[in-house]
Each structure stands twice: as C-alpha cells, then as structure tokens.
Amino acid sequence: MIDIRNLSHTYPGTRKQPPRAALRNLDLSVREGHFCILSGPNGSGKSTLFRILCGMARPSGGSVEIAGHDLSRDPMAVRRLLGVVFQSPAVDKHLGVGENLAIHARLYGLRGTEAALRREEALEWSDLRNRLGDRVDTLSGGLARQLELAKCLMTRPRVLLLDEPTTGLDPSSRRNFLDVLRRVQRERSMTVLMTTHIFSEAEDADFVAILKDGVLLAEGTPQRLREQLGREVVVISPRDPAALADRLSAELGLTPLRHGDELRLDEVEPAETLALLERILTRYRPEIHSISIKQPALEDVFIHITGGNGIKANGANGGNGS
Amino acid sequence: MGVVISLAWREYTRFIRQPHRVIGSIGQPLLFWLFLGSGFTGSFRPPGMEGVTYLEFFYPGVLMMMLLFASIFSSITIIEDRDQGFLQGVLVAPVPRMAIVLGKVAGGTAIAMLQSLLFLLIAPFVGISLAPASLAMVIPILILTSVGFTSLGFLLAWGMRSTAGFHAVMMIFLMPLWMLSGALFPITHVPGWMHWIMLANPVSHALTLLRLPFHAMPGQVVGDPEFAVSLAVVLAWALGCLYLSMLRVRRVERGVPVSSSN
Numbered sequence: 001m002i003d004i005r006n007l008s009h010t011y012p013g014t015r016k017q018p019p020r021a022a023l024r025n026l027d028l029s030v031r032e033g034h035f036c037i038l039s040g041p042n043g044s045g046k047s048t049l050f051r052i053l054c055g056m057a058r059p060s061g062g063s064v065e066i067a068g069h070d071l072s073r074d075p076m077a078v079r080r081l082l083g084v085v086f087q088s089p090a091v092d093k094h095l096g097v098g099e100n101l102a103i104h105a106r107l108y109g110l111r112g113t114e115a116a117l118r119r120e121e122a123l124e125w126s127d128l129r130n131r132l133g134d135r136v137d138t139l140s141g142g143l144a145r146q147l148e149l150a151k152c153l154m155t156r157p158r159v160l161l162l163d164e165p166t167t168g169l170d171p172s173s174r175r176n177f178l179d180v181l182r183r184v185q186r187e188r189s190m191t192v193l194m195t196t197h198i199f200s201e202a203e204d205a206d207f208v209a210i211l212k213d214g215v216l217l218a219e220g221t222p223q224r225l226r227e228q229l230g231r232e233v234v235v236i237s238p239r240d241p242a243a244l245a246d247r248l249s250a251e252l253g254l255t256p257l258r259h260g261d262e263l264r265l266d267e268v269e270p271a272e273t274l275a276l277l278e279r280i281l282t283r284y285r286p287e288i289h290s291i292s293i294k295q296p297a298l299e300d301v302f303i304h305i306t307g308g309n310g311i312k313a314n315g316a317n318g319g320n321g322s
Numbered sequence: 323m324g325v326v327i328s329l330a331w332r333e334y335t336r337f338i339r340q341p342h343r344v345i346g347s348i349g350q351p352l353l354f355w356l357f358l359g360s361g362f363t364g365s366f367r368p369p370g371m372e373g374v375t376y377l378e379f380f381y382p383g384v385l386m387m388m389l390l391f392a393s394i395f396s397s398i399t400i401i402e403d404r405d406q407g408f409l410q411g412v413l414v415a416p417v418p419r420m421a422i423v424l425g426k427v428a429g430g431t432a433i434a435m436l437q438s439l440l441f442l443l444i445a446p447f448v449g450i451s452l453a454p455a456s457l458a459m460v461i462p463i464l465i466l467t468s469v470g471f472t473s474l475g476f477l478l479a480w481g482m483r484s485t486a487g488f489h490a491v492m493m494i495f496l497m498p499l500w501m502l503s504g505a506l507f508p509i510t511h512v513p514g515w516m517h518w519i520m521l522a523n524p525v526s527h528a529l530t531l532l533r534l535p536f537h538a539m540p541g542q543v544v545g546d547p548e549f550a551v552s553l554a555v556v557l558a559w560a561l562g563c564l565y566l567s568m569l570r571v572r573r574v575e576r577g578v579p580v581s582s583s584n
C-alpha cells in the first residue's frame with residue numbers, strides 16, 4: 001500500500017549550519033490493511049518521512065508510491081486517500097468542535113446529510129458527542145486530541161498516518177484512543193502507519209520498523225523482532241533471594257540480578273534456556289517458589305538495536321548475539 | 323467552490339466573534355479621518371480643487387486605509403495558522419491550491435467589505451454625499467482593490483515564520499504603498515521623483531478609481547480615459563498577485579540533491 005524506495009532526504013544547510021541528512025536510502029513497504037509502527041530515537045527522521053509522505057516536502061531522491069499513485073507525479077490522488085494526524089494540533093482553537101468538523105468535511109468534499117452521518121459515526125466512540133458547541137480552546141488536551149482523531153476518521157481514509165498521536169494523553173485516554181483506532185482500522189481494513197515511543201502501543205502491531213539516523217535498522221513483526229534479539233530472561237522467585245543468589249554464582253558461575261524478591265538471569269541464549277532451567281531445578285527445587293522464562297519486550301529490542309544504555313548494537317539482522 | 327466558501331467563512335466568523343476588533347477596525351479610521359481631516363481643512367487649498375474640503379478629499383483615502391488594514395490582518399492570520407498548525411491540515415487536504423489562496427483572500431475581502439460598508443453608511447451623517455448610482459460603482463471598486471491588497475499580503479506573508487517579521491514588512495512596504503497613493507495629498511503637487519513612484523504604485527490607481535465616483539456620475543466616470551488605465555492596472559495587480567500566490571502555495575520545500583559523499 002505504501003511503497004518507499006531508496007528514499008533520501010537532506011535538509012539544505014545555511015551559512016552557519018551544514019546540510020543535514022535526515023533519511024538515507026530508505027526502503028520500506030507497508031502492506032494493505034496493516035497496522036505498522038515506526039519508531040526510533042529522537043531525530044532519527046520519522047517526522048521527516050511523514051512530511052514527505054503527506055506531500056509537504058519533496059525528497060532529495062528516491063520514490064514513494066501510495067496505493068499505486070506516485071507521490072511526486074500525482075499528489076492530488078494521494079491526498080484523496082490520506083488521513084493525517086500531526087504531532088502538533090491541526091484544529092482551529094477559536095472555533096467550536098462542530099465547526100472544526102464541518103470545515104474538515106468541506107475540505108474533503110463531504111456535505112449535507114452525508115457529512116452529518118459521517119460526523120455521528122466519527123464521534124460515536126468519543127467523549128465529544130455532547131460538546132459539539134464548545135470552543136476547542138476550552139477542551140482538555142485529551143479531548144482536543146480525540147477531535148483530531150475524529151476528524152480523520154470522518155473522511156474514511158484508506159491510509160492513515162499518525163505522528164506520535166498519544167503524546168499528552170493520560171494512560172486511560174491513550175488506551176481508549178488506541179482501542180478505537182485498532183477497531184476502526186480492522187473494520188475498514190485501513191492501512192495505518194504510526195510513530196510512537198511507547199512500546200506497549202506496538203506489541204500488537206502487524207509490523208514494526210525501527211529507524212536511526214535515517215537508516216532502517218530493523219523491521220518485521222513484533223514477534224520476529226523479539227526473536228531476533230536472541231535472548232531470553234529466566235525469572236526465579238526463591239524462598240531466600242540473597243542465599244540463592246550467592247549459591248547460583250558460587251556453584252554454577254551465573255550472575256543473577258536481584259529485583260525485589262526476584263532473581264533474573266538476563267541474556268540467556270534461547271538454545272540454552274531449557275538446559276539452564278533443568279540444572280537450576282534439579283539442584284535447588286526446594287528453595288524455589290516458581291521459575292519462568294520471559295520473552296524480552298519490544299522496548300528491550302529497541303534499546304538493544306539502537307544502542308542505548310551502552311549495549312552494543314549488532315546491526316539490522318541481530319543474528320549473532322554478543 | 324465549497325472549500326473557498328468554508329475557508330472564507332472561517333476567516334469571517336473569527337473576525338465577527340471579536341467585537342472589539344470590529345469596533346476598532348471602524349473606530350480607528352473614523353478618528354483618523356476626523357482628526358486629520360478637521361486639522362488640515364483650514365490649510366488645504368490645492369490649486370484646481372477649490373470646492374473640495376480636506377475632509378471630503380481624505381474620505382476615499384481612509385476607505386483605502388481600511389482595505390489595507392484588513393489585508394494586513396488577514397495576512398497575519400496566515401502566519402498564525404501556520405504556527406498553530408491549522409494550515410498543515412489544509413495543505414494535506416485534497417483541495418486545489420488556488421482554493422487555499424481564494425479562501426483566504428475572499429475571507430479578508432469579506433471583512434474589508436463589512437468595514438467599508440459600515441464606513442459608507444455613516445457617510446451621510448458626516449457630510450459626504452454619494453448618489454446611489456455612485457455607491458453601486460464604489461462597491462465593486464472596493465472589492466477589486468481589496469482582492470489586490472489581500473493577495474499581496476498573502477504573497478508576502480506565506481513564507482514568513484513570525485508575525486514580528488511581518489510587522490517589519492508592513493511598516494516599510496505596505497504602509498508606504500498607501501502613503502504614496504495620493505490618499506493624504508494630491509499626486510499633482512509633489513516632487514518629480516515622488517510623482518513617478520506614485521504613478522507606478524498600483525494603490526494610486528486604485529485610489530483614482532475610488533475617487534472618481536465621488537466627484538462625477540458613473541456615466542462620466544466610465545468615459546474618462548484615466549479610469550480605463552487605472553482599472554487595467556488594478557486588475558493586473560489583483561490577478562497577478564493571486565496567480566503568484568498560487569504558485570507560492572504550490573511550491574513545497576525540497577531536499578537538496580543527494581551527493582555521492584555519504
């Protein structure tokens with residue numbers, strides 16, 4: 001649905017500032033009906049990519065096709081399919097909720113009863129239904145954000161781009177927002193590309209891509225990315241954590257980390273996990289309440305791949321663990 | 323078309339909802355006209371204009387000033403719209419780029435016309451007489467001029483990121499256009515260099531168009547060769563600025579071409 005080929009973008013420099021490369025030879029495809037998450041450290045080029053995708057900047061090189069339309073040749077056709085939720089608000093604060101929706105409907109050629117029906121539909125899930133007359137600057141941040149999403153749902157885009165849509169939302173608003181987004185996306189088999197720094201939002205995505213310095217470091221399903229990390233975590237809950245920790249390091253040469261009443265063994269090769277579990281259980285069974293194997297979360301993958309916290313990155317394939 | 327109307331409607335609604343703005347936009351030119359006009363009336367005796375008081379002379383000039391200020395106001399909203407994000411939503415919508423220009427210009431023109439009509443309404447009470455036929459001629463001239471002003475403002479404001487920068491442009495470019503239009507003093511008695519600047523200034527021609535119906539009936543006005551020339555200049559000004567504005571909106575920022583080095 002979205003095909004990005006060999007895309008590069010370099011911002012022009014000024015007298016004081018050299019040109020800055022924000023995207024380098026990026027290739028990325030998002031399949032129709034997929035919910036795709038794009039993440040990456042600050043300044044990795046995500047917003048730059050979004051500006052290009054919605055036609056607000058022309059790239060230095062490469063091509064973008066959305067639903068078969070070449071973006072540089074036929075931007076109008078692409079705009080008709082596209083819904084965009086910007087990182088910053090894109091509503092008129094001085095007008096009412098209903099008025100903002102009305103203007104948005106007109107921009108997308110909706111009028112009369114059709115527009116009214118679509119508005120009902122777009123607001124049905126939200127907390128804005130009885131606040132149509134309120135001015136936007138009297139809404140709370142979360143409610144204003146709901147308006148942004150409602151606006152985009154109203155036009156029934158085939159492709160929806162969201163740039164950090166949940167910044168500033170409280171955890172429960174964020175949940176509501178994502179639940180609705182996901183439901184609507186499935187019902188209409190809409191293609192969604194969303195950037196976020198919050199990995200709990202990405203765990204059930206169809207596809208995750210991680211960008212750094214304008215280069216795609218990793219892409220795949222959340223499951224595959226976690227597997228690529230090539231590590232698992234063994235979590236033990238012993239009777240006496242301190243005593244068991246001493247014995248594990250003295251007798252088995254392991255380096256357990258203590259988290260409260262738990263002991264964790266990080267960076268275990270998946271191939272060795274079962275053997276390790278067996279060794280621990282045969283020796284220390286009476287000392288142990290429970291023992292479990294945990295998959296690393298996407299956040300661990302992100303930190304590992306982008307080289308945060310001093311962990312050495314080992315490239316896009318992540319094949320050979322350190 | 324629906325897009326133009328709803329964008330213009332937004333502009334107009336935002337203006338109307340600020341009553342102090344409406345009052346200020348009428349009151350300020352009115353005071354300007356009363357004080358300057360009354361002050362200069364005693365000493366204003368240009369040869370060839372014996373029957374005209376300064377108050378009468380200055381009246382069309384103040385109308386022109388209202389159009390200028392309405393255009394400045396609507397240009398500033400472009401910068402605010404960009405700053406507050408509303409503009410990005412409009413830019414990614416599937417609307418012709420010309421509709422974005424026309425929406426803004428039509429909104430600014432509607433505001434300017436509201437002010438002008440209120441100002442024309444009080445004309446009889448302050449001793450300015452205008453026959454209905456002349457009034458019917460003044461209104462289209464005001465609309466045309468307002469389109470010229472607002473689209474010029476659009477062109478200047480589109481690339482700007484701060485309203486402070488726009489204030490500078492306004493003071494050194496837009497205000498002089500008005501001051502050198504013959505609004506304050508007749509074009510006939512100025513130094514030679516200024517005469518040429520004033521002749522090249524499209525606002526002078528707009529003012530010529532606007533002044534004529536105040537002194538003659540429409541029948542005579544249309545026959546005046548000066549009228550035809552000025553109309554052509556103002557039309558070219560308005561259409562030219564509209565067209566350039568559309569080109570400006572269509573232009574998107576570009577990345578610099580990829581070089582082989584990294």
Ligand SMILES: Nc1ncnc2c1ncn2[C@@H]1O[C@H](COP(=O)(O)OP(=O)(O)OP(=O)(O)O)[C@@H](O)[C@H]1O
Nearest residue numbers: 011020021022040041042043044045046047048049
């Ligand atoms: N207008 C600009 N002019 C010059 N350089 C820019 C401009 N906008 C962004 N950049 C640079 O391009 C790079 C990518 O920026 P971008 O905004 O795409 O990052 P991002 O991934 O969205 O980051 P964040 O997570 O903080 O939102 C950064 O190094 C940034 O400094």
Ligand SMILES: [Mg+2]
Nearest residue numbers: 046047048087
């Ligand atoms: Mg960003």
